[in-house]
Amino acid sequence: MGVQGTLEYLSDLLSSVKTKKKKKQIQTVAVKIRMDCDGCGRKVKKVLSGVKGAKSVDIDLKQQKATVTGYVDAKKVLKAAQSTKKKCELWPYVPYTLVAHPYVAGAYDKKAPPNMVRSLPSTATITESAVDDHYTQMFSEDNPNACSVM
Numbered sequence: 001m002g003v004q005g006t007l008e009y010l011s012d013l014l015s016s017v018k019t020k021k022k023k024k025q026i027q028t029v030a031v032k033i034r035m036d037c038d039g040c041g042r043k044v045k046k047v048l049s050g051v052k053g054a055k056s057v058d059i060d061l062k063q064q065k066a067t068v069t070g071y072v073d074a075k076k077v078l079k080a081a082q083s084t085k086k087k088c089e090l091w092p093y094v095p096y097t098l099v100a101h102p103y104v105a106g107a108y109d110k111k112a113p114p115n116m117v118r119s120l121p122s123t124a125t126i127t128e129s130a131v132d133d134h135y136t137q138m139f140s141e142d143n144p145n146a147c148s149v150m
Contacts, residue, residue, distance in 0.1 A: 029068045031089070032065060041123060047084050066081065096117045
């Protein structure tokens, strides 16, 4: 068994390295989807449970949120949710403590759940408006007609 067994062992070892696939990570994908009643919730849950790799599906009618956990891709979950013919998008909200400027225009949303704001790209910044610039000049020390209280 000496040389022949060693060659078989090495051959098996090398062939297993070539076919080794990267394992997918378990992900949690949240989708904001319009659901009006329990029937809508059941329909969405049935469709999202059919996504390949989905382990569990949670539906929250109050927040209009569906959460899929498993070996899933966000694009596939969104596509399955869109197949229900309901208005849907990936969950756009994050806790307001994670956002640098939670009340900048576009981040604050009246329809957001409590303590949540819309997720904004990091390039979004606060800009001064013409009105803000006017107030800063009004109370400037360089302005001779400024407020006398200063």
